[in-house]
Amino acid sequence: MRKVNKFAIWAFALSSLLLSSCVTKVKENQSQPTVSINPLPVKFGDPYVLLASDGMYYMYGTGGGAVDGFSVYSSPDLVNWKDEGQVYRGNIEGSWAVANFWAPEVYERNGKFYMLFSADWKVNPTKELENFRIGVAVADKPTGPFKELSSAPLFDPGYPVIDGNLIDTEDGRTFLYYSRCCYKNPVESEIAEQAKKEGKFDEIEESWIYGIEVKPDLTGVIGEPILLLRPPVKLDDKQSEWESRSVTTGEVNRRWSEGPYTFKKGDTYYMMYSANYFGGKNYAVGYATSKNPLGPFIKSPDNPVLEKNIEKGGIVTGTGHNSATWSKDGKQMYCIYHGRTEKTGNERVVFIDKMGVDEDGRLYVEGPTTAPE
DSSP: OOOOOOOOOOOOOOTTEEEOSSSOEEETTOOSOOOOOOSOSOOEEEEEEEEOTTSOEEEEEEETTOSSEEEEEEESSSSSOEEEEEEEEOSSTTOSEEEEEEEEEEEEETTEEEEEEEEEESOOTTOOSOOEEEEEEEESSTTOOOEESSSSOSOOOSSOEEEEEEEEOTTSOEEEEEEEOSTTOBOOOHHHHHHHHTTSOSOOEEOEEEEEEEOTTSSOEEEEEEEEEOOOSSTTSTTHHHHTHHHHTTSOSEEOEEEEEEEEETTEEEEEEEESOTTSTTOEEEEEEESSTTOOOEEOTTOOSBOOOGGGTOOOEEEEEEEEEEOTTSOOEEEEEEEEOTTTTTOOEEEEEEEEEOTTSOEEEOOOOOOOO
């Protein structure tokens, strides 16, 4: 793919305007946003934004022109982005990762930068079509170069896994959340029974989200994985309709719980997750909450909190695999996710919208928004 050159996404030069968020600009005497800049001209899937200690934002993602690895963009304000080029490359001598480099997330820890990512593991004696594992690479700077921390993945659960996400707790422990792939995981459910009766699919495979404690230095895991989230089993489950659209519309014989992003507010852990086919229009985001990092997590009745808007007169589909970041003063939270429009076609591009948790503890995303054409 062609590398994206350095550029400014765009910003107003009028002195009477000030930046109020990554997706809006407002006059000093106004309280409502006036202009949206979505989608960004950044061709990432699975975007992740780090606000580093140097005061800069760094965006990592799947694709974006990187070869067997990942590239990064930097920004002082979430509006103007600079392409910093490729920061990690696998599929080289000594690398455990050989193909399908997905979903990088970068964490600043003890003066170093640690990249969590998914890729195909070269150890594949049974020649599985999906052989994904999660690994770690480390760098001295957020712009790399990142070098693999080990010649092997972080752990091997015995099935393909993607979409690693970390959270640190107040007592010094670190937890990893990840998605078990749909591959070779057929599941019986009322949704699967209905699809078979209607002649859509003979079986339905599912991906599930697990959690596990990891060593603080990210060199291994502690204990065994715990199942945290999965698609609904019953048709009358309130989550069933939106989480099963890829199946009920005949799109594909799989249901997903993937792309976990977890943060804590007060005494509550919020896990955002994506459901439905990542390559389709029904990809959407929900969330679940827990008082403990390893659950149980309870899905919100407000789900989905982010989904396509074409039925409401909008132009966005396939919204999902989000991360989140904050304004530099810590007052405003933002949701970073990928989506598609008619203009971008099958190419995933980045959106950034305001999000938050209200006084009743309910998570919301003010999106998808798009700039006037």
